[in-house]
Amino acid sequence: MRKDIEIPQVSGVYVAAVKDFNVEHRTHDWNAYLINDTEDTLEMVMIVSKGYGEDKVTSQMRHKLDELPAKGYAKVEFIEDSVLALTNEFAVTYFLDGKLFEKNYVFDAGVISDANTEPLPSMLQEGVLAK
Template identity: 55%
Template sequence: MKKDIEIPKVEGVYVAAVKEFNKDFGAEEWNAYLINDSETALETVLIVTRGYDGRKQTSTMRHKLEKLPVSSFAKIEFLQEDVLALNNEFWITFFRDGKMFEKKFVFRKNSINEKAVQDLPVIPKKGVLVK
């Protein structure tokens, strides 16, 4: 039954938006990162992203990482300036110690901005963090 299904809690895994200088385009841009600040590697990481609000919706993007080691991070995708005005959703599914974990991280519309920047775990930069 439903009560017998164990849904493990995701801890030590975050999504962050970091503003970085792109040398190729000579401009500042926001990039989304997956952070593993736990004591166990993440395996077979599946990431599904989309932007939405009441009227608009972006395409759904899918990404896969074979492994994200302990205390590390990986770039997920570039965030276009237009998309920052939407809710940005990141569904993260992964295996840890033989169990499947899943969590939805959402940057609320207009929450990715310079005023919301803070120190980030693992990444030696500042950014906007979703826990």
Template identity: 55%
Template sequence: MKKDIEIPEVKGVFVAAVKEFNEEFQGEEWNVYLINETEKELEMVLVVSKGHDLKKKTSVMRHKMERLPAKSFAKIEYLQDDVLKLNNEFHVSYFLNSKMFDKKFHFPAGSLRQNKLKEIPLIPNKGILAK
């Protein structure tokens, strides 16, 4: 039964949006990163992302990483300006110590703004952590 299934709490794993300068296009852009602040490597990491509101929705994007080392981060995807107006959701699943962990991270519509940038774990640039 569902009540018998143990779902471990996700700790030390974050999704962050970081505003960065793109040398190739000579402009600022938002990039989303997965951060592993734990002391152990994450295995078989799957990220499913989508944006939506009452009238619009984006395509569902799927990303896979075989491993994400301890105390590291990896870029997941670039967010186009049109997508910033939507609620953006990142569903992250991974294995750690032979257990599966799962969590949904959210960036509410309009929450990615320059004036909300803060220090975030491991990444040298300022960003915004998903809820």
């Protein structure tokens, strides 16, 4: 029965866009990070990302992390400047205490910018949090 299915709510897990300095190219580039602001380790983390707009669609990118420690974070992917004008979506799935959690995080078109940065949980940097 549907009423018997427990759907756990995701809390304390975020996707953020952070502008990092790229030493090799000497540029400031946007990167997507997965942040675990919980007290538990996330296991078997899968992330599927894509960008889309009215007439443009990017390829889907898939990423896997075996574990993401408590109060930790991991760089997921580079965000190329041309996709900042698109809506960018990150579907995150992981196991915690033997339960499957999932949530879609969305950066609306144009929201990833220096003007929208704020302090991030569990990171000593500023960035833009996805909804």
